[in-house]
Amino acid sequence: xxPLTAQLRAELTMILSNGETLLLTLGIxxxxxxxxxxxxxxxxxxxxxxxxxxxxxxxxAVMSTAMTALGIGAGFERGYGVxxxxxxxxxxxxRLLAAKILSVIGVELLQAVVLVLAGLALGxxxxxxxxxxxxxxxxxxxxxxxxxxxxxxxLAGSLKPLVNLxxxxxLFVVLLLLGGMLIPLAKLPGWLAAVARxxxxxxxxxALHASLGLGVAVSTRDWTTLAIWAVAAPAAAARFxxxx
Amino acid sequence: xxxxxxxxxxxxxxxxxxxxxxATVAVDGLSFRAGAGQVLALLGPNGAGKTSTVETLEGYxxxxxxxxxxxxxxxxxxxxxxxxxxxxxxxxxxxxPMLGPSRxxxxxxxxxxxxxxxxxxxxxxxxxxxxxxxxxxxxxxxxQRLSLALALVGxxxxxxxxxxxxxxxxxxRLVVRRIVADLRDRGTCVILTTHELSEAERLADQVVIVDxxxxxxxxxxxxxxxxxxxxxxxxxxxxxIDTASLASAVGGGTVVTEESPGSYRLRPPAGSASPAVVAAxxxxxxxxxxxVGDLRTGRSLEEAYLAITGSGGDGGxxxxxxxxxxxxxxxGEPERRSRT
Numbered sequence: 001x002x003p004l005t006a007q008l009r010a011e012l013t014m015i016l017s018n019g020e021t022l023l024l025t026l027g028i029x030x031x032x033x034x035x036x037x038x039x040x041x042x043x044x045x046x047x048x049x050x051x052x053x054x055x056x057x058x059x060x061a062v063m064s065t066a067m068t069a070l071g072i073g074a075g076f077e078r079g080y081g082v083x084x085x086x087x088x089x090x091x092x093x094x095r096l097l098a099a100k101i102l103s104v105i106g107v108e109l110l111q112a113v114v115l116v117l118a119g120l121a122l123g124x125x126x127x128x129x130x131x132x133x134x135x136x137x138x139x140x141x142x143x144x145x146x147x148x149x150x151x152x153x154x155l156a157g158s159l160k161p162l163v164n165l166x167x168x169x170x171l172f173v174v175l176l177l178l179g180g181m182l183i184p185l186a187k188l189p190g191w192l193a194a195v196a197r198x199x200x201x202x203x204x205x206x207a208l209h210a211s212l213g214l215g216v217a218v219s220t221r222d223w224t225t226l227a228i229w230a231v232a233a234p235a236a237a238a239r240f241x242x243x244x
Numbered sequence: 245x246x247x248x249x250x251x252x253x254x255x256x257x258x259x260x261x262x263x264x265x266x267a268t269v270a271v272d273g274l275s276f277r278a279g280a281g282q283v284l285a286l287l288g289p290n291g292a293g294k295t296s297t298v299e300t301l302e303g304y305x306x307x308x309x310x311x312x313x314x315x316x317x318x319x320x321x322x323x324x325x326x327x328x329x330x331x332x333x334x335x336x337x338x339x340x341p342m343l344g345p346s347r348x349x350x351x352x353x354x355x356x357x358x359x360x361x362x363x364x365x366x367x368x369x370x371x372x373x374x375x376x377x378x379x380x381x382x383x384x385x386x387x388q389r390l391s392l393a394l395a396l397v398g399x400x401x402x403x404x405x406x407x408x409x410x411x412x413x414x415x416x417r418l419v420v421r422r423i424v425a426d427l428r429d430r431g432t433c434v435i436l437t438t439h440e441l442s443e444a445e446r447l448a449d450q451v452v453i454v455d456x457x458x459x460x461x462x463x464x465x466x467x468x469x470x471x472x473x474x475x476x477x478x479x480x481x482x483x484x485i486d487t488a489s490l491a492s493a494v495g496g497g498t499v500v501t502e503e504s505p506g507s508y509r510l511r512p513p514a515g516s517a518s519p520a521v522v523a524a525x526x527x528x529x530x531x532x533x534x535x536v537g538d539l540r541t542g543r544s545l546e547e548a549y550l551a552i553t554g555s556g557g558d559g560g561x562x563x564x565x566x567x568x569x570x571x572x573x574x575x576g577e578p579e580r581r582s583r584t
Contacts, residue, residue: 006354014342081337088302088332089355089398092324244304 003091004099011103014073021069025107029061029115036182037122043187046213051128054119055208056181058137059144061111063175063201066104066145071152071168074100079161084244093243104145112141127215136218140207143226147200150233157241175201180209197221200229253316254280255433256301256402262309263296263457270296272457273310278450280401283424283434285448287441287549293457294437295335298404301435302332314402328356331400333391335407335437341380345371345390348379349397356398365393370419384411389419396423403427405436409443421446445469445545453552461552468552469545477510477521480537481529494524506537 015021036042037050044052077083086096116124126132151171155164177183178192179201185193196202203225207218255278263271271293278284286294299305301312303319303326312319317326339348349362366375369389374382379390388411395403405424409417424447427434438444444451445465453460453468461468487500487508494500497513498521512521518541529536543551 003355006351010340010343010347010351014340018342077340080339080341081334082340084304085332085334085338085394087304088327088330089352090324090328091355092327 004095007091007096007099008102011099012106015069015103015107021073025061025065025069025111026114029057029064029111030118032060032182033057033115033118033122042182043184045184045186048123048125050119050122050124051213052184052209053182054115054124054126055137055212056205058112058115058141058212059179059201059205059208060176060181061115062108062141062144062204063148063179063181064172065107065111067148067152068168068172069107069152070100070104070149071156072165073156074153075156075159075161075164075168078156078243081244087243101145101149104149108141108145126212128213130215132215133211133217136211137208140204140211140218140222140226143223143230144200144204144207147204147226147229147233150230150235150237151200153237154233154240157237157243175199178202180205198225200226200233203229254401254431255282255315256284256435257313258297258301258310259312260310261297261300261307261312263293263300263305264308270457271300274452274454274457274459275310276450276452276459276462278433278435280433281428281431282450283428283436283448284450284452285444286435286437286454287439287444287451288437288454288460289439289553292439292454294439294454295406296457297454298406298435298437302330302404303327328398329401331395331398331403333388333395333403333405333408335410338391339379339387339394342378344374344376344378345382345393346375348390349393352394352397358399359397360399362397365397368396368419368423369393370416385413385416388412389416392420392423396427400432402433402435405434407437407439409438409440409447417443441546441549451545453549455553461548465545469543469548476543477512477518477525477539477541478508478543479510479525479539480507481534482506485532485534490525490528493528494521 015025033050033053036044036053040049042049042053046052074083083096087093152168155167155171159167178188178196178199180196181201185196185202185206188196203222207222207226210216210218210222257277259275261271261274262269274293274297276284276286286292286297288294296305300307301314301319303323306320314326315329319326340351343351345366346362349365353359353362366372369392371382371386371389371393374386379387382390388408392405392408395405408420408424412420424434424436428449436447438447449464450462451465451468452462483502483505485502485508487502490510491498491500494510494512499511501509501511503509510521510525522539522541526536
């Protein structure tokens with residue numbers, strides 16, 4: 001237990017004391033929420049943009065932490081030989097992975113609290129006033145975390161650190177635009193929307209729009225897509241991850 | 245399965261180790277042993293297979309052939325039982341770039357049941373003044389010393405140091421030497437690699453000279469440096485002295501050669517006692533009013549190394565150095581054992 005708590009404390013400290021990571025995980029989501037709530041340029045399709053934005057940006061927050069922050073961090077740790085060195089300590093890979101997962105969950109909780117409070121302050125009415133399906137939303141976020149974490153670690157464990165940095169950031173922007181987080185998929189050209197629909201970003205955003213935004217059940221299609229990614233991405237990461 | 249004697253269960257055993265990367269053979273049948281309280285240096289040029297050997301012992305690579313045991317355990321199969329008892333210093337990196345010495349030592353201390361005190365280690369390796377400086381802003385030598393401290397934090401029984409003095413300034417080298425000596429005194433088995441002869445000579449009790457993945461020679465630095473010619477004496481004085489006269493003054497079939505202008509090598513017949521030879525030499529020089537420059541008996545480890553690896557002359561007479569081994573020759577172990 002002691003190695004795990006020591007590692008978890010270090011992981012959380014490194015995330016929360018790193019300016020770039022904080023900008024990515026808290027700065028950008030909060031900025032998007034404030035900006036696009038005030039400036040009505042996005043075709044959100046809701047009377048109040050904030051009703052669309054809060055669920056979408058929660059999905060963005062999950063992606064930024066589980067895929068981007070985790071992937072960039074793990075990629076550099078691999079490049080610096082940290083992961084290799086830890087392999088020769090009693091910490092062990094399972095506990096290292098557990099510490100990383102717990103730290104991601106911790107940061108996501110912080111993001112969720114900040115974004116929900118900011119959303120409520122901006123007039124967000126969860127589930128259109130009928131109340132949100134919190135259980136379904138949490139389940140979707142857990143599946144999304146596993147899926148995005150797998151993608152982040154897959155890239156971090158197979159690419160050189162700087163290539164990984166570029167790849168993870170590019171993927172972040174692509175999934176942000178195609179994920180239905182800021183722009184509804186209905187506004188995309190048909191073929192692009194078809195591509196977007198099989199990505200984990202749109203499935204998570206859609207699930208959160210349903211459960212938190214509309215207060216309706218999440219579609220089987222979204223659950224299926226999220227579940228497939230949540231199995232396939234970590235499996236690929238486990239298969240292709242090189243520790244040094 | 246080798247017999248698990250007490251000696252083996254306290255140290256490191258490498259038996260006919262082969263490490264291949266595809267078609268490349270990095271380690272080719274390497275064998276050596278070191279027990280508790282012994283410091284063994286793998287000495288060889290870059291690419292000799294030292295790091296591949298050490299990383300197999302650390303459990304990072306699987307042996308393609310032969311067997312390795314650390315504390316009587318298999319580094320891969322018994323990884324979980326072994327890691328709490330070994331300390332590892334990688335050749336480079338291995339530390340979170342944003343954490344300072346104190347923080348990263350406290351973190352690593354958290355991995356072990358009975359760790360050494362992190363603050364004590366910070367002082368021990370001389371990083372007290374930079375204890376809060378992130379790793380990436382430390383100098384190369386400071387980074388090496390932090391890596392060394394991290395190898396010690398778990399109070400290991402076996403320590404692997406891959407090039408511990410590479411890029412370390414003279415002050416840092418003293419720190420490394422003092423720590424290795426302390427480890428030896430506490431009964432820790434230390435395996436280190438170096439391509440620097442002087443470091444092997446200063447740090448190790450036992451040196452294994454490796455090239456092309458093979459052992460070329462093994463022994464204490466003194467035994468390796470022992471001159472195969474016996475009591476050979478090297479000295480320098482004015483060029484062009486009468487070597488025949490000197491030889492007859494020392495007597496008994498002595499041969500004196502001027503190896504380069506002003507540098508001489510005096511080879512008394514085997515068995516001659518060096519002090520008597522030196523006295524005779526000094527008397528002859530004094531009688532002619534000649535000054536003595538370098539006066540040395542035997543050879544340095546550096547000369548031995550160059551002779552053994554065949555990687556260049558020692559400024560002397562290369563034809564006279566018996567080639568102790570033939571690198572890459574035959575299937576047998578091309579090694580020369582010289583033990584004390």
